[in-house]
Amino acid sequence: MADRVLPRREREKLRQRKEMLAVxxxxxxxxxxxxxxxxxxxEKSEFAVGTLYKFFKNKKDLYKALVLEEADRFHDRLTKAMDESDDEIEKLRNFVRVKGEYFRDNAAGIRVYFAGTRGADFNVMAGLTAQIRDRHYGFIQTLASVFESGMQRNRFKKIATPYHLAVALNSLTNAFLFLWLEAPEHHPYPNDLDIILDILLKGLKES
Amino acid sequence: MADRVLPRREREKLRQRKEMLAVxxxxxxxxxxxxxxxxxxxEKSEFAVGTLYKFFKNKKDLYKALVLEEADRFHDRLTKAMDESDDEIEKLRNFVRVKGEYFRDNAAGIRVYFAGTRGADFNVMAGLTAQIRDRHYGFIQTLASVFESGMQRNRFKKIATPYHLAVALNSLTNAFLFLWLEAPEHHPYPNDLDIILDILLKGLKES
Amino acid sequence: MADRVLPRREREKLRQRKEMLAVxxxxxxxxxxxxxxxxxxxEKSEFAVGTLYKFFKNKKDLYKALVLEEADRFHDRLTKAMDESDDEIEKLRNFVRVKGEYFRDNAAGIRVYFAGTRGADFNVMAGLTAQIRDRHYGFIQTLASVFESGMQRNRFKKIATPYHLAVALNSLTNAFLFLWLEAPEHHPYPNDLDIILDILLKGLKES
Amino acid sequence: MADRVLPRREREKLRQRKEMLAVxxxxxxxxxxxxxxxxxxxEKSEFAVGTLYKFFKNKKDLYKALVLEEADRFHDRLTKAMDESDDEIEKLRNFVRVKGEYFRDNAAGIRVYFAGTRGADFNVMAGLTAQIRDRHYGFIQTLASVFESGMQRNRFKKIATPYHLAVALNSLTNAFLFLWLEAPEHHPYPNDLDIILDILLKGLKES
DNA sequence: GATGAATGAGTTTTCATTCAT
DNA sequence: GATGAATGAAAACTCATTCAT
Structure with missing residues (x-):
């Protein structure tokens, strides 16, 4: 870990920053x-207000950092999940499974991430939306590349552009996971997701 | 129009309310x-502050009224579009086309509606989220009933439950329309949508 | 009654004014x-706001009119009660008895009158305090004249100036009546008063 | 003084609070x-608005604190004055004298105290009136106990209950002191008071 | 370097008063 | 003459941010 090699003072700083963001x-x-x-x-993080301002220029900055790091963690996790296999179908299965787990285990992070995306304060939170969008777009490209490679290797039919398919898969998983997130009692967690993916794959796979 | 028969005073009130909501x-x-x-x-609506408070109990109320009316207008428009035909496929084509038009022509309304749904102030804006969700759920049911009737008449294969299909179609159209809404320059308006629907229909239609 | 001879319009006006003041x-x-x-x-008086302003220049004026008329009614009633007898002791007994009845039957008026006197908005309610004080002072003089006449007729000992005695009797009756007004359950209504007066009279009467 | 031993920060806080209340x-x-x-x-106290709200939850709270502390200071002073002697008559003389001095030297406090008692916003200033009344009642009991002890020691005749006598003496002193407070030019300060007490004592003392 | 007391701009909301109908 | 819709000044209160200790 990089943490180990940092001077103690730096490590301590990082720990504090993490605590602030967690709260x-x-x-x-x-x-x-x-x-x-x-x-x-x-109060809740047991730092003084002034200390918060030592770490973040202002409230907006703190929020931006939080949302962006949440976005990165989310996308990293998904990207890594897909990297675990070389098989495109397996990549997609991993994507769906891990995304589901992520929603289940990081509801708070997910909520903050999506509020930052389609949230309340549109153009106001200047910059944030744009940066989030860039990251989001980047991830969609990653996802699209899976479809693309599948097509190049003739494992997938070209029923749509890789980009379109990535957007589609991403929005479908979002939709079903939000149903569950908002009303877990009505929408039992993992089943819906598999159904989605199976349908998509059925349409995609070369017979 | 019902407006014609209202007493002048009432009509005037309605006009003012509309103006306030529009601003x-x-x-x-x-x-x-x-x-x-x-x-x-x-200031922007050229009323006095006190006058706003004659029409709306407080700021929250004004916002709630706005979002709910925007939601109703949106859903009404979509429902009517689907009612224009008896053919299920035609209904879905109408849904997609009109939804596209609605996004294009009422970007502001759409933004407010979606902010109210997945918006900033989660449990805080007590009541609003719940009411919006009810309306949204009601609409999804309407959409689901189209798939259901198509299945009963054996026009659609039962590749998933009508409810799942409705959620899927709805989220897919949202996703592509938001791409366009947020970056019209990168995502030419109507084509994407047709592609989506065509893929879905291809999978659905009995051969 | 003077009311009878006023033109109908005037009578109507007076009735309305009364109603406003009552509410x-x-x-x-x-x-x-x-x-x-x-x-x-x-709303409560079922007039329009504008109509209120036809009768009273502004809120302060309405309040002043109310308090002053309440003061006059109160003092008139007391003065009349004392006029019912020629005997000084009887006058004082009447004063105490009728004052007690007045507190009991016009608690609202009493509260408004005393709030206007020693109330919240001191110099602010410009003029009101002064006018009330004048009336109050005038009444105290009336009461003092009873003591004075009793002294002149050698029915009362000159244990203090008539003015002092008037102030004393007045404040004592106020004090005991307020006890009752504020906590009737702890302070049974009429007995206290008689005790007071009896003590005072015992000290006053020539043996 | 306890102040001396408080940490500097605390002392400073207290000083500020005092200043706020004084203004x-x-x-x-x-x-x-x-x-x-x-x-x-x-503005007048040269603090920022926000600072006021650090010391008092809201305007009502500030007012309540002010009135209650004024009441306590007043009653404490009177109680102490009576404690200075063991002789009942002397106690009463001290009470009257010190009360007079207090009215003379703390007109503002007296005004606020009495406004809080019989003041403007009856049931509205919820709690305040009740708390003031409790304190007032407590003090009346203290005063009554002087009469009671005087009676037990056969220094006073039992012309009325100790409670009645306390209410009487208290209201009489109030009445005469208010005359002076409101129109010092007409009512030279201390004389009236002695007259009152002397009359009362004359009636009370065993011959 | 950390602290948290102090700041005051900015927000929501009320309500006495006016005046066009 | 009565009405009550419209007005907007003024009030209470909050909270991001600063800076002396």
Whole structure:
């Protein structure tokens, strides 16, 4: 780990920053950006307000950092899951499975990430939306490349462009996972997802 | 029009309310709930602040009314579009086409509607989220019933439950329309949509 | 009654004014000047706000009129009670008895009158305090004249100036009646009063 | 003084709080609760509005604290004055004298205290009236106990219950002191008071 | 370097008063 | 003459941010 080699002072800083973001995540995901005050974050994380401002220029910055890191963690996890196999179908199965797990285990992070994307304060949170979008777009490209490689190796029919298929798979998994996230009692967790993927694969696979 | 037969006073009231909501729509859709002040709405709509409060109990109420009416208008338009034909495939084509038109022509309304759904202030805007979700769920059922009737008449294969198919079609159209809404320059408007529907229909239609 | 001979229009006006003041009395006595709005008075009295302003220049004026008329009614009643006898002791007994009845039967008026006197908005309610004080002073003089005449007729000992005695009797009756007004369950109504007067008279009467 | 041993920070806090209350006392006593704004208090006390809210939850709370502390200071002073002697008559003389001095030297506090008692916003200032009344009742009991002990030691005749006598003496002193407070030019300060007490004592003392 | 007290701009909301109908 | 819709000044209160200790 890189942490090991950092001077103690630096390591400590990182630990504090992490703690601040963890507390912020809990609060923001629960109440939304405008219903959380810096004092609340300070109190719950047991830092002084001024210390928060040592780590983040202002409230917006703290929020941006949080959302972007949440986005990166999310996308990293998905990318890694796909990298675990060389087989395109297996990659997609991993994507769906791990995304499901991620929603289940990181509901707060997911909520903050999606609020940052399609959230309340549109153009206002200047920059954030754009940066999130870039990351999102980047990930969609990664996903698209799986479809592309599958097509090149003639494992998938070219029923649509790889990009379209990536957008489709991504939005479908989102939709079903949100159903579950918002009303777990009505939408039992993993089954829906497999159904989706199976249908898509059935249409895709060369007979 | 019912408007004609209302007493003049009532008609005038309605006109004012509409104007207030129209201005609010513009501001909220552009800047988000928390970045619009009542003074701003008053000024831009050329009413006094007090007058706004004659029509809406408070800021939250104004916002709720706006979002709910926007949701109703949206769903009504889609439902009507589907009612224009008795043929299930035609119904779905109408849904996709009209939804596309609606996104194109009512970007502000769409933004406010979706912000209200997956928006910023989760449990905070008590009631709103729940009401929106009810309406959304109701609409999904309407869409599902199209798939169901298609299946009963053996026009569609039963590749998934009608409810799943409705969620799928809805989220796919959202996804592609948002791509266009957010970056029209990269995503030429109507073509994507047809592609989606065609793929879905190909999988659905009995050969 | 003078009312009879007024033109109908005038009589009607007077009736309306009375109604406004009656409703205002109820509201002001219950909630205090600042917690009653002109709209509330208008609604409860079933007049339009504008009509209120036809009768009273503004809210302050309405309140002043109310308090002063309440003061006059109160003092008139007491003065009349004392006029019913020529005997000084009987006059004082009447004063005490009728004052007690008045507190019991016009709690709202009493509250408004005393709030206007020693109330919340000191110098602010410009003029009111002064006018009330004048009336109050005038009444104290009336009461003092009873003691004075009793002294001149050698029925009372000159244990203090008539003015001092008037102030004393007045404040004592106020004190005991307020005890009852504020906590009737702890302070049974009429007995206390008689005790007071008897003590005072015992000290006063020539043996 | 306990102040000496408090940490500097605490002492500073107390000093600020005192300053805020002092300025508030001046303003409230002059204009009444509803005619003083938090901004006004902030400006005159040279604190920021937000700082006021650090010390007092809201305007009502600030006012309540002010009135209750004023009441306590008043009653403490009177109680101490009576404790200075063991002789009942001397106790009463001290009470009257010190009360007079207190009215003379703390007119503002007295005004605020009495406004809080029989003041403007009856049931509205929920809690305040009740708390004031409790303190007032407590003090009346203290005063009554002087009469009671005087009776037990056969220094006073039992012309009335100790409680009645306490209410009487208290209301009489109030009445005469208010005359002076409101129109010092007409009512030279201390004489009236002695007269009152002397009359009362004459009636009370065993011959 | 950390702290948290102090700041005051900015927000929502109320309500006395006016005046066109 | 009565009405009550419209007005907007003014109030209470919050909270991101700063900076002296």
């Amino acid at each position: 912020s995540l809990g609060l923001f995901s629960e109440k939304g950006y405008h219903n959380v005050s810096m004092h609340e974050i300070a | 609010s729509l513009g501001l909220f859709s552009e800047k988000g709930y928390h970045n619009v002040s009542m003074h701003e709405i008053a | 205002s009395l109820g509201l002001f006595s219950e909630k205090g000047y600042h917690n009653v709005s002109m709209h509330e008075i208008a | 508030s006392l001046g303003l409230f006593s002059e204009k009444g609760y509803h005619n003083v704004s938090m901004h006004e208090i902030a």
